[in-house]
Amino acid sequence: xxxxxxxxxxxxxxxxxxxxxxxxxxxxxxxxxxxxxxxxxxxxxxxxxxxxxxxxxxxxxxxxxxxxxxxxxxxxxxxxxxxxxxxxxxxxxxxxxxxxxxxxxxxxxxxxxxxxxxxxxxxxxxxxxxxxxxxxxxxxxxxxxxxxxxxxxxxxxxxxxxxxxxxxxxxxxxxxxxxxxxxxxxxxxxxxxxxxxxxxxxxxxxxxxxxxxxxxxxxxxxxxxxxxxxxxxxxxxxxxxxxxxxxxxxxxxxxxxxxxxxxxxxxxxxxxxxxxxxxxxxxxxxxxxxx
Numbered sequence: 200x201x202x203x204x205x206x207x208x209x210x211x212x213x214x215x216x217x218x219x220x221x222x223x224x225x226x227x228x229x230x231x232x233x234x235x236x237x238x239x240x241x242x243x244x245x246x247x248x249x250x251x252x253x254x255x256x257x258x259x260x261x262x263x264x265x266x267x268x269x270x271x272x273x274x275x276x277x278x279x280x281x282x283x284x285x286x287x288x289x290x291x292x293x294x295x296x297x298x299x300x301x302x303x304x305x306x307x308x309x310x311x312x313x314x315x316x317x318x319x320x321x322x323x324x325x326x327x328x329x330x331x332x333x334x335x336x337x338x339x340x341x342x343x344x345x346x347x348x349x350x351x352x353x354x355x356x357x358x359x360x361x362x363x364x365x366x367x368x369x370x371x372x373x374x375x376x377x378x379x380x381x382x383x384x385x386x387x388x389x390x391x392x393x394x395x396x397x398x399x400x401x402x403x404x405x406x407x408x409x410x411x412x413x414x415x416x417x418x419x420x421x422x423x424x425x426x427x428x429x430x431x432x433x434x435x436x437x438x439x440x441x442x443x444x445x446x447x448x449x450x451x452x453x454x455x456x457x458x459x460x461x462x463x464x465x466x467x468x469x470x471x472x473x474x475x476x477x478x479x480x481x482x483x484x485x486x487x488x489x490x
Contacts, residue, residue: 241309243268243407243437244289244326249303251284253296258284260461262303266407266454271429271438273452273469275445277489280458282441286409289439290326291319307407324351326407327400332416333392335384335399340376343384343395347403362402369435370398371428390421394428401436408432410440414447426451445485449473457481 242265249262259281266272274282287293288305291312305312312322324347336343344363353359363380367373372394376387384395393413400408410429414422429451432438442448448455449469456466457478465472465481476482483489 242266243308244439245304245306246288247304247306249285249288249305250301251281251288251293252300254298258461259288262463264456264463264466266437266439268437269433269435270453271433271440271451272454272456273448274439274441274456274458275443275448276458276464276484278443281461282456282458283411285458285463286411286439286441287328289407289409290323290328291317292323292328294319324403325405326409327403327405328409328411329393329396329400329413331412333389333396335387335392335395337383337385339381340384340387340395341380344398344402347399351403366398366402367395369401369432370394371424371431372398388421390417390424393417393421393425397425397428405436407437407439410438412441412443415443422447445473457484459484 244266246262246264249259250257251259262285274285276282284293288301289307289312293299293301301313307322307326310317336346338346341363344366345359348359348362353362364373364377367376372391375391376395384392387395393416397408397413414425417425426447429438429440433453440448440452452469454467455469455472457464457472457476457480459480465476465478467477471477472481473485476485
């Protein structure tokens with residue numbers, strides 16, 4: 200992979216991000232503005248002039264945004280707009296794709312994650328990911344959850360037992376599987392498998408959870424369980440979710456970013472985006488005039 204991430208110095212404090220005159224627009228970075236007045240905390244993830252190419256294709260263009268801690272941020276937009284690619288930038292999953300070039304900056308906990316010497320394994324421990332389709336390992340339910348902690352050096356059975364139970368409880372799955380932990384995870388329903396994948400992510404102690412359309416393959420009942428789970432997770436984690444479902448974004452998120460053709464057109468509080476969008480393009484998308 201070709202990586203040309205520039206090494207810029209993160210902002211020293213506060214939530215001041217270089218963006219355009221309209222603080223909701225993330226296309227062009229210019230004057231300093233405060234995206235969320237009254238909130239002086241430093242964003243857990245902050246992008247500055249982020250650009251990404253796959254070969255000659257310019258997929259992400261000048262993305263500037265600040266993700267706040269212990270909130271749910273939704274990324275919405277039509278297929279191919281770059282939202283899943285942006286999500287994968289946050290824990291360097293795009294590194295696995297050949298001929299990828301990146302410029303700009305992504306900071307997590309005030310550190311540039313694309314700086315030379317970054318421990319990518321540790322980064323992905325702190326910023327976990329749940330994928331579109333449930334992908335449990337062909338192992339027992341217990342071993343699915345215990346796998347990550349074992350990789351990170353935990354060997355004591357009593358500690359693994361504690362982590363497995365806590366993670367399954369936090370993923371709202373413990374009561375459904377507590378008596379069959381030794382059974383194959385492949386026998387679970389789709390919704391249960393997705394919650395197991397969430398438990399597997401939680402087991403290694405992340406601070407941020409990335410979710411790439413986690414409900415797209417699930418039925419309405421399973422989707423409702425995942426949405427309820429997300430609401431609870433934000434008490435302890437920062438959640439970033441990609442979704443095509445406008446109603447879901449409105450229900451579960453605190454902040455929303457609308458993307459179109461590789462650009463972050465508008466970003467702000469979800470209520471503002473859905474009730475009083477600042478851009479005509481955003482309004483046309485959320486009202487179904489195009490998709």
